[in-house]
Amino acid sequence: MVSRRFRLYLDTSVWNRLADPVNFVMRRDTYHFLNRAAARHILVVSPLVIAEVQETPDPDERLTIERLLRKQRPERLGHHERVDEIARSLLEGGGLGMRRLVDLTHVGYAITCRADALVTWDARTLARPRIRTLVQAYCRRNGVQAPLIGRPGEVAEWLGLSM
Amino acid sequence: MARTVDVALKNYRRARRKVNDRLVKAEKEGRLAQELRRIEREARAWWDKEDAGKVRRKAK
Numbered sequence: 001m002v003s004r005r006f007r008l009y010l011d012t013s014v015w016n017r018l019a020d021p022v023n024f025v026m027r028r029d030t031y032h033f034l035n036r037a038a039a040r041h042i043l044v045v046s047p048l049v050i051a052e053v054q055e056t057p058d059p060d061e062r063l064t065i066e067r068l069l070r071k072q073r074p075e076r077l078g079h080h081e082r083v084d085e086i087a088r089s090l091l092e093g094g095g096l097g098m099r100r101l102v103d104l105t106h107v108g109y110a111i112t113c114r115a116d117a118l119v120t121w122d123a124r125t126l127a128r129p130r131i132r133t134l135v136q137a138y139c140r141r142n143g144v145q146a147p148l149i150g151r152p153g154e155v156a157e158w159l160g161l162s163m
Numbered sequence: 164m165a166r167t168v169d170v171a172l173k174n175y176r177r178a179r180r181k182v183n184d185r186l187v188k189a190e191k192e193g194r195l196a197q198e199l200r201r202i203e204r205e206a207r208a209w210w211d212k213e214d215a216g217k218v219r220r221k222a223k
Contacts (some may be wrong), residue, residue: 012175013172013175016172019171020171021168022168022170022171023170023171025169047199047202047207048182048202050202050206051185051202052181052182055177055178055182056174057174064197068212073182076206078207079199079203081196083193083199084196084199087195101187102183103179105199159203
């Protein structure tokens with residue numbers, strides 16, 4: 001039986017963890033997710049991820065993240081006309097402020113590239129029930145696949161990937 | 164007990180805020196799609212820079 005290859009959109013918080021100088025456990029979990037759970041699947045990054053990585057203040061950490069990002073050879077997304085519309089629609093639908101524009105633009109990229117999951121370490125903003133419900137409702141209304149949104153361990157568990 | 168600062172998360176939030184400011188400014192000026200296209204061009208240039216480096220190294 002050929003197992004399905006999932007499309008996993010990794011947001012910047014996941015890539016940043018690879019150079020985490022303090023939290024060894026989260027850094028190790030991120031490596032395990034990339035090298036074990038996600039090894040046979042398709043990793044996807046948007047131009048926003050590159051823009052955010054470029055803003056990493058420590059040059060050494062930035063170089064480490066960039067090197068590891070290139071090493072993983074993710075699928076690179078280009079611009080998609082609907083991304084800004086989706087972000088706007090989610091922003092209005094959820095009654096969220098403009099502070100969430102970039103987060104919802106990431107979600108827009110994950111939806112347009114038909115990602116099975118958006119993987120993030122950001123549980124305060126993205127990986128939370130309110131956003132998940134909002135995204136599921138939007139996708140149901142528009143007849144598109146809703147990406148799961150969760151932390152690496154959660155996504156691995158939901159998709160049955162072994163870490 | 165002192166709390167350890169989550170440096171990676173702090174850096175990520177700072178970077179995200181900066182990119183968000185860029186998008187919000189563009190949205191207020193009615194040019195969000197153009198700004199996303201510009202970010203896409205910058206990202207492509209970043210990937211191409213490394214690819215060009217690899218080609219040069221192979222050629223040597």
